[in-house]
Amino acid sequence: MARVLLAKLQQETATFNPHPTQYEDFRVVRGAEILAELGGTRTEVAGALDVFAEHGDVEVVPTVAAWAVPHGPVVDAVLDRLIGEILAEAERQGDVDGVLLVLHGAMAGQTEFDPEGRLLAALRTRLGPVPMVASLDLHAVITDRMLQNADMLVGYLTYPHTDFYETGQRAARNLMRLLKDGVQPYTARVAIPLLTRGDELITATGRFGDAIRMCQALEDSPGGLVGNIYLSNPFTDVPDLQTYVIVTTDNDAARAKAEAERIAAYMWDNRDLWEAELTPLPDAIALARATPGLTVFSDAADATSSGAPGDSNAVLKELLAQDYAGRALIPMVDAPAADAAFAAGVGSTIDVRLGGTLDPTRHTPLPVTAYVKSLHDGEFTYENGVVDQAGRTAVLTIGGIALIVTERSVLFVGLRAYQAFGLEPQDFDIVVAKSPNGFRTWYEPLASRIVHLDTPGSASLNLESLPYTHCVRPIHPLDDNVVPTLRAE
Numbered sequence: 001m002a003r004v005l006l007a008k009l010q011q012e013t014a015t016f017n018p019h020p021t022q023y024e025d026f027r028v029v030r031g032a033e034i035l036a037e038l039g040g041t042r043t044e045v046a047g048a049l050d051v052f053a054e055h056g057d058v059e060v061v062p063t064v065a066a067w068a069v070p071h072g073p074v075v076d077a078v079l080d081r082l083i084g085e086i087l088a089e090a091e092r093q094g095d096v097d098g099v100l101l102v103l104h105g106a107m108a109g110q111t112e113f114d115p116e117g118r119l120l121a122a123l124r125t126r127l128g129p130v131p132m133v134a135s136l137d138l139h140a141v142i143t144d145r146m147l148q149n150a151d152m153l154v155g156y157l158t159y160p161h162t163d164f165y166e167t168g169q170r171a172a173r174n175l176m177r178l179l180k181d182g183v184q185p186y187t188a189r190v191a192i193p194l195l196t197r198g199d200e201l202i203t204a205t206g207r208f209g210d211a212i213r214m215c216q217a218l219e220d221s222p223g224g225l226v227g228n229i230y231l232s233n234p235f236t237d238v239p240d241l242q243t244y245v246i247v248t249t250d251n252d253a254a255r256a257k258a259e260a261e262r263i264a265a266y267m268w269d270n271r272d273l274w275e276a277e278l279t280p281l282p283d284a285i286a287l288a289r290a291t292p293g294l295t296v297f298s299d300a301a302d303a304t305s306s307g308a309p310g311d312s313n314a315v316l317k318e319l320l321a322q323d324y325a326g327r328a329l330i331p332m333v334d335a336p337a338a339d340a341a342f343a344a345g346v347g348s349t350i351d352v353r354l355g356g357t358l359d360p361t362r363h364t365p366l367p368v369t370a371y372v373k374s375l376h377d378g379e380f381t382y383e384n385g386v387v388d389q390a391g392r393t394a395v396l397t398i399g400g401i402a403l404i405v406t407e408r409s410v411l412f413v414g415l416r417a418y419q420a421f422g423l424e425p426q427d428f429d430i431v432v433a434k435s436p437n438g439f440r441t442w443y444e445p446l447a448s449r450i451v452h453l454d455t456p457g458s459a460s461l462n463l464e465s466l467p468y469t470h471c472v473r474p475i476h477p478l479d480d481n482v483v484p485t486l487r488a489e
């Protein structure tokens, strides 16, 4: 019977969001509760548990699972507490034969740039040479410390990400190979000075899918253990931020290096494909005016799903400036405005400042007169069945413009986050989605046109607009004439 320690620590951190992530923002589940809550879902934990169950002789030792939606840097003391809880529980559990960690890889504290590496290193110190495998997001930032302390890293192979469960299975299978088959992993890494965005990264339809299929072919071949391309989250500005190809073989250094270099060359040679095409706001509104039916604006720069605060008023400002006469639907995180609406009550007309409450350097609060159409407690259920809390939520209207003003940040990717508050996206000419790509799943069947906005925000796809201070330099596309070596190490 093999005892396998299980822990999960996940957040995608957006370092340009000035609002830090607090302990209360994490859902923290402990011990057997982890199996009860995550078993049977489509998560990495569930995928791993199912593989362990198939083996029949694995005792899973669940410790701590903590995860939060994307947001600003994790407060240092919060990071210390979360990592401390996992280590204390690992200590309490005594000897184990293996470790499976479910991580993100693009988490960042206020001063700790590599929380995942820190956790892996601390576990390695405590547990010694036990096999340790970690699963990661495709947007992980791979550090030396992570590579040195994990026996294998296994990342998602889809964007938008849909293979959480399958990644958990791959990670668990590799841990079992280490425990039972005695594989000897050799990992090659190629670092590519490259930041990426844009539709060609959609693995089902874009050219990035070809590179992913090279990874899958390697994993399906004899002796090929893991192949991954880690794009790094471009909004996690840390010293190791760049793209990585990581290939692990069973004790075949030459092959691992050759495969990693081949995939890296493909990524670099096609670097001009991995950029987003963005439309200035006035042009976007002109396109919407000329389009019968629904136009969806992707305001990725303020995407709460990318960790931005959700307090942008850029679209509202431009629509009002243009005296836009159509019907537009805009979500906005603005606790003071929600409070003002609750104080005034349904049916009131209020003078209020909207936007810029969380990221005032990028958005200036906009004074408006608005009608309080409805008020809500903010609880709703996403398309995937997960419940979320937007806090005090007000629907305000200004002419044909409807605003969902929430106290807390939630994901404005699908339709439910609007429908829950009595607003049907199909009834509008313009709907703002706070999402770079995930929204397409829900809106492509409804929309006459989709426009990717060039707006200010801490998660802008116009990467040159962001104040990078830590990432690898020179790097494409922030710098010109970058000449990488693309050598495996």
Ligand SMILES: [Zn+2]
Pocket: 137, 138, 139, 161
């Ligand atoms: Zn990701």
